[in-house]
Each structure stands twice: as structure tokens, then as C-alpha cells.
Amino acid sequence: MTLANGEIERVKIIDDQPDAAEWLKYEVEEAGFEPIIVGCPAPALDQLPSLIEPKTGFIFDHLLAPGNCATYVGAEAVAIMYARKAPALLITTYAMDVDVGIRRWRASIPVLLDRDAVDQDALNAGFAKCLRELREGPPTSRQTLPAIVRVERVSSETGEAVLDVIVSSWNPRKAVRLPLTMLPTALRPSVRLGSRFVADVNIGAETGDELFFDNFREAPEPKPNDGLA
Amino acid sequence: MTQPHLRFATDILRRLGEELIPHPDQGIVELVRNAYDADATTCTIELINADQPNGTLRIVDNGVGMTRGAILNGWLILGRSVKASHKLTRLGRIPVGEKGLGRLAALRMGTIAELITHPKAERGREYRVVFDWDQFENAKVVEDVPIPVQGRKAPKKVKSGTTIEITNLRSRFRRAEVTRLARALLLLSDPFEHSESFKPILIAPEFADIEARVRNSYFDESDYHLKAQVDKNGQATAVVKNNDGRTLYKASGEKIYGDDGPYHCPPAEFELWVFILGGERFAPRPVGVTEIRSWLRVVGGVHLYQRGLRVHPYGDPGHDWLEMNLARTRSPEERPSTNTSIGRVVVNDRENELVQKTDRSGFIENDAYRELKRFAQDALEFMARERLRAAEARREQQKQEAPHDVSEARVVLDEAIASLPPASQPALRAAFAQFDAATAKRQALLEDELRLYRTLATVGTTSAVFAHEVRKPVTQIEKMAAIVQRRIAKRLPDAADRESIDKPLDLVIRSAKALRSFARVPITLMQRNKRRTGHVTLHEVINEVTELLQPFLTESQIDVKPELAHEDLLVMGSFAEVQAVIANLFTNAINAFTARPTDRQRQIRIATSVAERNAVLTFADSGPGIQGISIDDIWLPGYSTFERGSGLGLTIVRDIITDLGGAVSAVATSDLGGAEFVIRLPRVEEPE
Numbered sequence: 001m002t003l004a005n006g007e008i009e010r011v012k013i014i015d016d017q018p019d020a021a022e023w024l025k026y027e028v029e030e031a032g033f034e035p036i037i038v039g040c041p042a043p044a045l046d047q048l049p050s051l052i053e054p055k056t057g058f059i060f061d062h063l064l065a066p067g068n069c070a071t072y073v074g075a076e077a078v079a080i081m082y083a084r085k086a087p088a089l090l091i092t093t094y095a096m097d098v099d100v101g102i103r104r105w106r107a108s109i110p111v112l113l114d115r116d117a118v119d120q121d122a123l124n125a126g127f128a129k130c131l132r133e134l135r136e137g138p139p140t141s142r143q144t145l146p147a148i149v150r151v152e153r154v155s156s157e158t159g160e161a162v163l164d165v166i167v168s169s170w171n172p173r174k175a176v177r178l179p180l181t182m183l184p185t186a187l188r189p190s191v192r193l194g195s196r197f198v199a200d201v202n203i204g205a206e207t208g209d210e211l212f213f214d215n216f217r218e219a220p221e222p223k224p225n226d227g228l229a
Numbered sequence: 230m231t232q233p234h235l236r237f238a239t240d241i242l243r244r245l246g247e248e249l250i251p252h253p254d255q256g257i258v259e260l261v262r263n264a265y266d267a268d269a270t271t272c273t274i275e276l277i278n279a280d281q282p283n284g285t286l287r288i289v290d291n292g293v294g295m296t297r298g299a300i301l302n303g304w305l306i307l308g309r310s311v312k313a314s315h316k317l318t319r320l321g322r323i324p325v326g327e328k329g330l331g332r333l334a335a336l337r338m339g340t341i342a343e344l345i346t347h348p349k350a351e352r353g354r355e356y357r358v359v360f361d362w363d364q365f366e367n368a369k370v371v372e373d374v375p376i377p378v379q380g381r382k383a384p385k386k387v388k389s390g391t392t393i394e395i396t397n398l399r400s401r402f403r404r405a406e407v408t409r410l411a412r413a414l415l416l417l418s419d420p421f422e423h424s425e426s427f428k429p430i431l432i433a434p435e436f437a438d439i440e441a442r443v444r445n446s447y448f449d450e451s452d453y454h455l456k457a458q459v460d461k462n463g464q465a466t467a468v469v470k471n472n473d474g475r476t477l478y479k480a481s482g483e484k485i486y487g488d489d490g491p492y493h494c495p496p497a498e499f500e501l502w503v504f505i506l507g508g509e510r511f512a513p514r515p516v517g518v519t520e521i522r523s524w525l526r527v528v529g530g531v532h533l534y535q536r537g538l539r540v541h542p543y544g545d546p547g548h549d550w551l552e553m554n555l556a557r558t559r560s561p562e563e564r565p566s567t568n569t570s571i572g573r574v575v576v577n578d579r580e581n582e583l584v585q586k587t588d589r590s591g592f593i594e595n596d597a598y599r600e601l602k603r604f605a606q607d608a609l610e611f612m613a614r615e616r617l618r619a620a621e622a623r624r625e626q627q628k629q630e631a632p633h634d635v636s637e638a639r640v641v642l643d644e645a646i647a648s649l650p651p652a653s654q655p656a657l658r659a660a661f662a663q664f665d666a667a668t669a670k671r672q673a674l675l676e677d678e679l680r681l682y683r684t685l686a687t688v689g690t691t692s693a694v695f696a697h698e699v700r701k702p703v704t705q706i707e708k709m710a711a712i713v714q715r716r717i718a719k720r721l722p723d724a725a726d727r728e729s730i731d732k733p734l735d736l737v738i739r740s741a742k743a744l745r746s747f748a749r750v751p752i753t754l755m756q757r758n759k760r761r762t763g764h765v766t767l768h769e770v771i772n773e774v775t776e777l778l779q780p781f782l783t784e785s786q787i788d789v790k791p792e793l794a795h796e797d798l799l800v801m802g803s804f805a806e807v808q809a810v811i812a813n814l815f816t817n818a819i820n821a822f823t824a825r826p827t828d829r830q831r832q833i834r835i836a837t838s839v840a841e842r843n844a845v846l847t848f849a850d851s852g853p854g855i856q857g858i859s860i861d862d863i864w865l866p867g868y869s870t871f872e873r874g875s876g877l878g879l880t881i882v883r884d885i886i887t888d889l890g891g892a893v894s895a896v897a898t899s900d901l902g903g904a905e906f907v908i909r910l911p912r913v914e915e916p917e
Contacts, residue, residue: 023705026712093701115704116745119711152763154555161555173764173799180555185594189549 008057008087008127010034014042014077015059015091016067024059024091024118031120033057040069048080057127058088062097073101079108087130089123091115098209099177100162106212107202110134110142141210144200145169148219151195154180163191167211170203176211183216190218236370242362245308246334249588253400254410255541256335258417260288260393261429262538263332265418267292267391268320274414275432279402286338286398291390293319294348297356300378304344305358307333320426322537330587336360339395349389356380411436416532417539427537439527447521448571451502453477453616455572457608458498463491463600467608469615478615485607494600495582499608501531501572503565522568531572531605535583542591543574550591551605556613563616565609574605674865681877689751696748703748707741710734746780753777754812759804764913767798767807767844771835774811778819785819785831792836798844799913802889810885811835813878814848814906821852821903829902843891843909852903860895886910 011033015021021037028035042064043050051058058081060074070077074090081088092098093115102112110133111126133139152175153164161180166172180188187197196219205211246256257274264272269292277285295304308330336342342360357379364374402410414429414436430436448454450472457467466481486492504525506518530544531551542548549555549567557564576583582597592598646657714734721727753773775782775789782789800807815833822831832851837844855863864883886893891910899905 017701019705020701023709027708030712030715093704115701119708173766175763188555189552190547192554 007055007131008033009055010036010053011057011059011123011127012036012038012051013059014038014064014069014074015061016040016064016069017061018067020061027118027120027123028059031123033123040067042070042077045070045072045076045080048077049084049086052081052084052086056086057130058086059123060088060090062090062092062102075102075105075109079105082108082110082134085134087127087134089113089126089130091118100160100179103178103212104182106210107142107144107214110138112209138202141204141206142202142212143204144202144212144214146198147201147203149197149199149201149213149216151191151193151197154191154193167201167203170201170205170211171208174208176208178213182213187216187218236372239365239368239371239374242333242337242365242371245330246337249330249334252409253335253338253402253406254413256331256333256338257286257288257410258413258541259331260335261290261414261417264288264290264292264391264429265322265427265538266318267294268318268322269390270427272427272429273432274410274429276402276407279398279407282401283396284398284401286395288393289390290392291388293350294346294389294391295356296348296350296354297378297380299348300344300346300356300358305376336393336395337362338398338400340397340399342393342395344391344393346391347383347387347389353383354380355383355387407431407433407436408439411439412527413539413541415440416528416544418537447504447524448502450504450521452505453501453503453565453612455499455501455503455608455612457485457500457604457611459492459494459496459601459604461496463493465492465604465607467611469612477619478612480611480615485611486604487607489603492600492604494597494604495576495578495580497574497576497601497604499531499572499574499605501565501570501609501612503570503612506569525568525571529569529571530567531570531574534573534575536577540585540591544572551602551609553609556609563620564613574601576601678877678880685877689754693751693754696751699748700745700752703741703745707738707745710737710741714738743780743784746777750777754805754808759808762801762803764799765802765804765807767800767837767846767910768793770804770807771811771837771846774808774815775835778812778815781819782815782833785822787819787822787831787833790832790834792834794837794839796839798837798839800844800889800891800910801913802885802910806885806889810882810908811848813882817878818848818850818852818903821850825853825856827851827853827902832901834901839912840909842912844912846908846910847905848908849899849901849905850903851901854899854902855895855897855904860897863895882906882908 011028011031013021013024013028013035015024015037018040025035025037038051042048058078060077062074064070064072064074064077074092078088078090089111090102090109091113092102098112102109106112110130113122113126133142147167147169150166150168151163152166155162155164162177163180163183164175164177166175170176180191183191183197190197197216198219199216200214202210202212261272261274267290269290272288272290272292275287275289277287279286340362342362344356344358346356348354348356358376360376365371368374411431411433414431417429418427452472454470455467456470457465459465464482465485466479467485468479469477471477483490504521506522530546530549531553532544533540533550543550544567553564553570554566557566578597582595583601584593584595585591586593642661646654646661649657714731717727717730717734721730771791771793775791818833829851834847834849836847836849838847839845863879865880883893886908889910891908893906893908896905896907
């Protein structure tokens, strides 16, 4: 089964761990593509587009810094590829990366694969989904609508300020974590427990990991007579 | 032939005026700032019937007034970015300079605006300019409406100054607007200095009330006073004093700015007065905490003064430009918030490095502004760091002094007993000896518990690190074995040959999978986001823990039977707490099954139900039951009947359940044959 095989013939792999890249090479091969390992150090962020070639897909590991492969994260690299309509998958090992390191780029990441879930089927399905989105635009679950975002908690995670927010129109009971830097500088001073903002959110997302936020703005004051009484 | 030139439709006046600057107080403040530039010492703002339709606003100052030339070449030109002059005014002020768009917004607040000015430079002259905004409504372009500057002889004895009267006000000034305006005017000229050199006065009852609160000065009651400066070379100094004026901490240079280096902003001063608003702290003082709170509510926050005048909106309610509240939320200890402090950043900015935004919503965030903000935030950080260090030292000292305090108390007690009649002394001594023994036992238990917690915390973090690191290679082993298996299947046609390699590879894959599952346990339990307090869905936790521990359960051949209520049960707490309860009950059961095997089929039943306002969780197993220890003692820390047990699992269960406002009880032998634990937790109703 090689769903994406017609449109993608080779896949470039960027992983900071040589063994992990080697394993991915075999998985890519099994999926029916020609694997190419892009060695470390990977090209600088502004040079990444030079890797783009016809009928070529990409697999980026999210954390590229531990093996001294790049100063950026895979999520940012996938977002750059997305902007240039190049199909790219992101692989992550640790769920905690999704909240902060990946969330800010999530709108430009059509497919995020857990390392455990990677196999030939997942790669083919992933590339097929990616190509579809690049061709037809995002599916319903990745389309944004204005939503009220309520701050539940402000804390710090590995030195970075993070917010736990509730998006009631997505799930009124589940808090989602995101970095404070996703809010425009001017709004940050207004952040406190219980403060509300409006943002464009893909409220059709199935899980909190898939949620992304854009265009944060001040929430208008509630009207005393909103017609709901 | 007339050269064509750019013209503006009259609509542009609305866009640049009331639409750009929607709050009238900002426009009025700009007129008052013009009065400051004109060397006025007073500026009176009067609202006449302004709470009714078609009211009037009058602004009168005693400045130097304007000549015809000043009106034509300055006041009537809107939007020109007037650079502040290096030349001081006659009173030694640095002109603040404005673009005039706030002025436009203010003048357009009514249908007619009239300016009457008496220039000091032309004694006995009066100039009058009238804007009839209806004329602009009917005109096509702005230039079509002439604005004559009428000059005439001034009435006798009129002193220099300017009066602006705006009539037929389009909106009413209600209490909220007047209060906002009063606060803006009172804070406009630095109230920290008690300077009377420029005094805007609003004639309105709300003003007196707010003025009384603003003018109240409680600076002497502050607990900490931070004073920081940055000079023209970007070098900074900072000093923190206590309530007695004694220097507590001071620093300069890189101890403030750190690795980011000196500041690239205009020279500035930052002062902050911090109040510890605990009732106890204020008890011995003449001023009540309520008064201070009320004062801080009006004037609190860090205000920004440029050339002696306040720049809106820094320090306004909800505009925490130094992100003090955010910093406090992230690390609350020893940090001030905008509700517990008042401060000012004063900058003269002779080089015009700070540029105000056109809509009067503060400065453009250029490098100079960002660096000024960095300086103030670094000064705050310096103070927080030093206070935290001092708090830590205080705690350490208290810890050191605690045994000494106990010995002293013991001496006092012995003396008190010795002073009693000899007959009653032995009984009292015996009673206190018994009390001492009980206290010592309890303390020994607590210390033992603390040591155990520390050890287990170390084990926990270490195993999480190990699990974290092991996950990637283990996944690779499993995946590579599967690839090898598939490739062999393609290349070895003989089934027997394939099987001889397939079977060991199956074992490799199964072992890697098991290892990966085991590695997931500490990582999942340590997940930071699970420690957030909120509503927790009991069933979600039960399902996750059961799935997480499945490899252990499978290995021990334990069958788990969930009997969960149909409705979702919500409790208040953190996912991690509820997870720890269930994980510990599972571990306890697994230990029981393996430590004392029985002939019964290994089963765990987790049932949930609702009883009144409680969610009830029953956890029963078919193991050996509670043996060799009384039911009451199973909760004690360090007590375990299993060789491999830490003796802390059930203590943790009890402590967490108590913290969550619930109760836990145990039954030695349940209908399944083993132990049963019944947990009751207050149930949270589903949100609407």
C-alpha cells in the first residue's frame, strides 16, 4: 500500500541521532520510497528550502538540538516546508513537547506522528494526508473559528512562561497548554487568572494536541443584554 | 496655473479624531499637556451640565497664550510630529510636544469649539478661533472650510492664558468617564514629588474624592523602597531600603543587567514602593491596611513620566507593562504585584528616543522603549532575587533556632513546675514525660517519613530520566526487528527456515514492547501538566492507569474488571493526585498477589458509583487480603507486610484522599477474597 507513492518518490530524513535516522531510513524504504538521510548539521533555517525537490517528501524529528544537528526545532522546519507546499511529517518522542515546542507551529503541521506509531502504513497515510491538505486546504478539524480562550493557570515550564487555557467551544473541561509568547506582546500584560481573549482556534480538533491558536485579541466586554436572558 | 495638490475629505477628521482616540480623557489630557508646554501653572477643566445632553467643556490655563503666528503655524497644524525642543521653556520645562491628533479628538467632542487666547508676547491682544464642525460635515474637503483667526483688543486687566470652550457635547460625561478623567489629570503631573509647579484641576465632585485619595501619601508605610537608575552610558545601579531607611541590598552593572549588557535607553530613574499587606504586618501602624489598599487601587502600578508628565496608559488598571503580576503568578514568593506596590519610571529623554504612538496608547515599542522596560524589569528581578535569598536565609535560621527554642521552652516549663507546691510536682512531671515521649515518637515517625519521601522522590526522578532516555532506542529495537522479520518473509521461501528466525524475532519484539511499556510508567506519572488543579474525570484516570499498568498486570496474570458507573464522575483535584491514588492501589494489589500467592484466580475489580454527593470508588482484589497487620496500621508510613514494599503507598493514598476532602476505608477480606478499599470523594456537578 503506497498511497502517496505516485506523488512522492523519495523522502529526506532529518534526525539528530544517527541510529534513529538509520531506522527511519528502513521504515521509509519499507513504505516504498527512496530514503535519503540528510546528515548533521542540517542546513540553517533559511537554507532549508534548498532541500526541496520535485516528488520529495520530508521527515523531521522534532528535537534536533540534543545531537547538535540544528539550532531550530523540527516543528519550525516543517512549518517552513508547509509554507512552500512541500510535504513534511513531524516525529516526536515526548508528548510534553507538543504543548510548548510544537504548539506555536501546529497550524502548519498537518501530520504529527508519535515515534512509537511510525511504520510503513503510518508514513504512507501521513504523506497522503499532508499532500491532500497542501492541495485542497485544511480539513474541517484544522479550520479555525473565533473562540473565547480563558486563562486557567500561568506557570513556567523549563524557564518559559506557559498558559493553561480552556476553550469552552472545544472542551469546557480540558485545559490546554501553550506558550505565553503565542500572544502578541501588547496582550501579555493583560494575562492573569481568569482573563479571557478571543483567538482563532481549530475547535473541530479531536485531541488537545491538535489544537492551535492564532490571532489572539482582546475579548470584548460582555454585554449586559446579550439576548440570552 | 494652480498646481494640483493633495486634499483631504472632511471624513478624515473623524477618522483621525474620535475614531483614533475613542476615550475623551486622552484628548483632554493632550490639551492640558499643551497648557504645560505654555508654562501654565494651573489648568482648570470645567464640565458644565456635561452629564446632560448638549453640555459644555471649558479648559482655562494661565500660560503664555498664543500669538497669531503660533496659532497659524502650530496650533492649527494637525499631525505634525513636533520634536521636543532642546530649548527649555521660560519655567525651565522641556516641552512635551504633541502631534495634535488628541487635540483634534477633544475639539470634536462638541459641535462648536472656540479658542480664545491672550498672548504674553502681545500684551492687550486677544485672538479667537471658532470651529463649527457642522460646516465640515457639509463641505467636501477640509480646505473648503475657512478658519479665520480674529484678533482684537483684549478687555482690560486680562492676564495671559488660553481658554478653550467646547459646546453641544455629543456624549454625556457619566460618573465613570469623569472618574477616569479625574485620575488621568491627577496622575498627569508627578504626584510623587508633591510639586505645585503645574496643577490641573477638574471642577467636578468626583475630582475631590479622587484627589483626596491620590494626594494621600502612604509612601512612608512601604516595607521596601527600590530606587534604580540608568545613566547615559547604560550603566545601572539599584538600592533597596527597608521601612527604616536602612539599605538592605544594592547592586550595579552586570549584577543588574546580567549577560545582556548595558542598556541602550535614555537615562532614567525607577522607584518602587512595596507594601506587605498582611493585617498582622500593619497592626502596629497608625494606618490601616484597608486605607493602603484603597489608595493603591487608585494610584497603584508603575507609572511612566516623560519630561515631568505622565504617559498614558502605563500603570493604568489592567496595563501591567512591566509584567509584574505575571512574574508574581509564575513565582509568587517575595514579588510585588500592581495591587501591592506603586512606582514610577521617570525619563527626560532629551534626545527624543521615545516616540508616542499616534493613538496615544503609549510609546512605539522601539529599541529605546524595550531597553527602558528591560532596565525596569531587571531592577525588579534584582529586588526579587535578593528578597528570595533573604527569605531562604530566614527559613534556614528558623530551622537552626527551632531546637534551641524547644530547649528554652523546656527550661521555662521546668521552672514553672518547680514553682508549684511540691505535692503536685511529681504528677505533672510524669504527665509531661509521657507527652514528651509521644511527641518524640511522632517526630521520629515524621522524620522517617520525610527520609522515605526523599528517597522515593530520588528514585522517581531517576527512573523517569532512565525511562526518558531508553524510549528511543527501545522503539528502534522493536521496529527494526519487525523490519527484519518482514524482509526475511520476502526472501526465505521455506516456511521452516522462516519460523526458525521468526520466533526469536517475535521474542525480541515482545520484550522491546514490554520494556517500552514499562518505561512509559514513570514518564506518564511525572507529566507536569497532570499536576494542574481542576475538575478530574474519575473514569478517565482509572482507564489511563489501567492501560498504563497493563504490561505488569499481564505479566502477573491479573485480570482487571472495571464496573464503572454510567455517568462520568467529576471530582476536584489534580489528575496526578487521583492517578497516584489508583496507581498505588494497583501496586499494592500486585505486590499482594506476588508476595503471597493463593489458588484463586487473580482478579481486581474497580467499581464506581454515586452516594449522595460523593463519588465512590471501590477497589477489591482476590489476593490474600490484609494479614499480619491491623487495619488501622496499614496507613502508617513505613509499615509494609511485603518484602519489596516501601510502606508508603497506602499512606500516600490516605494523605491525598484527605487533601481532596474525601475519606478512605479498608476491608480485610472482600467478596473476592482479598482486600477492599472504599474511597469517597466529594463529587463536582457537571458544568453547564
